[in-house]
Amino acid sequence: MNALELNSIYKTFGALPALDNVSLSVPAGSRTAIVGPSGSGKTTLLRMIAGFEFPDSGSISLNGQTLVDGSTEVPAHQRMIGYVPQDGALFPHMTVAGNIGFGLSGDAASKQTRIAELMDMVALDSRMSQRWPHELSGGQQQRVALARALAQRPRLMLLDEPFSALDTGLRASMRKMVAKLLSDTGVTTILVTHDQSEALSFADQLAVMRQGRLVQTGQPMDLYLRPHDEETALFLGDAVVMPAWVENGYATCDLGRVHVSTTSQNGAAQIMLRPEQLQISSQAAELEQVDGCIGVVTDRDFGGNTCTLTVELKLPSPATDGQSTSRSLLVRSSGVHAPAAGTLVHISTLGHAHVLTEPARRQAVAAP
Ligand SMILES: Nc1ncnc2c1ncn2[C@@H]1O[C@H](COP(=O)(O)OP(=O)(O)O)[C@@H](O)[C@H]1O
Ligand SMILES: [Mg+2]
Structure with a gap:
């Protein structure tokens, strides 16, 4: 009641x-x-x-x-x-x-x-x-x-x-x-x-x-x-928001092919991931993996129990549609093993990305 x-x-x-x-x-x-x-x-x-x-x-x-x-x-x-x-x-x-x-x-x-x-x-x-x-x-x-x-x-x-x-x-x-x-x-x-x-x-x-x-x-x-829009997403914590093509439960985006939590939304969309859903590794074997993608750590913000890294993605091809060819992401890492700026890392995702339902006003990664 x-x-x-x-x-x-x-x-x-x-x-x-x-x-x-x-x-x-x-x-x-x-x-x-x-x-x-x-x-x-x-x-x-x-x-x-x-x-x-x-x-x-x-x-x-x-x-x-x-x-x-x-x-x-x-x-x-x-x-x-x-x-x-x-x-x-x-x-x-x-x-x-x-x-x-x-x-x-x-x-x-x-x-x-x-x-x-x-x-x-x-x-x-x-x-x-x-x-x-x-x-x-x-x-x-x-x-x-x-x-x-x-x-x-x-x-x-x-x-x-x-x-x-x-x-x-x-x-x-x-x-x-x-x-x-x-x-x-x-x-x-x-x-x-x-x-x-x-x-x-x-x-x-x-x-x-x-x-x-x-x-x-x-x-x-x-x-x-699962926030409706980017503003709510950012109000409740750091978020990685990026454009994607969504089809049959997957989003194709700058991170490669990522599971999404819906099969009913298809076509061009904005997706959101929380920084703790991104996992990085600087091991040579993983850097050669075909899934996920490669980036460079450009900033390390030490916060005690966790460390927030900014990772610049290495995107495969120059943009032909006038969009930016670089994208930076926020990634949460343990403060103990956080890689230094300049380290090459492999990025994979944990869980599902969320497809935002409200129209986006921005398309780059943002932090509050
Ligand atoms: N008694 C009042 N007279 C005039 N404006 C008010 C009064 N109380 C609140 N407001 C206005 O209403 C809006 C909401 O205020 P408030 O409820 O205090 O917000 P919050 O608690 O979320 O900070 C603000 O723009 C505030 O200036
Ligand atoms: Mg108040």
């Missing part, structure tokens, strides 16, 4: 469309991540679900209850939706306990028990309960904001870039902690982020947003391997 349904939401601020025909279904108990560049409308969408903004048209329902449509507007405080805004927004004049217990009802003793329970849930030391927000680190402030939102036993949790102010290590551990906590409590969650790796690892469902529109929605791995 779907917990949340958004149908054709439109919102403009002045003349600027912030949300343009957004429809989304969020299954009960699932984790959905919404990714998109800054200004694409992510926060506006969350605020609308929470009830802090209202659409110009369209409808929203939660567990079958209409929250907003042409004739209904359920106010934010009656929606039972938890919202952790981008900056945490703790009340600065209240202690940790005061912030977490803000909306709790009941007597002092039961409130105190519940606050202790919530602090334990978000792994905050109970000795911090009397601290002020300015005495907490960024990660601790986010935990308090999360506990405050959980205190209301929300039907839906909305998280707006909750990890963006944290440093890399803390960010990963907070993300794991929050993901586990939310799945243990079974709360349906929407996470907004501009960080694609965060979204890919957090979500059951991923929605990509651009200029107020949801351009593609699906399982994270599906979107990563």
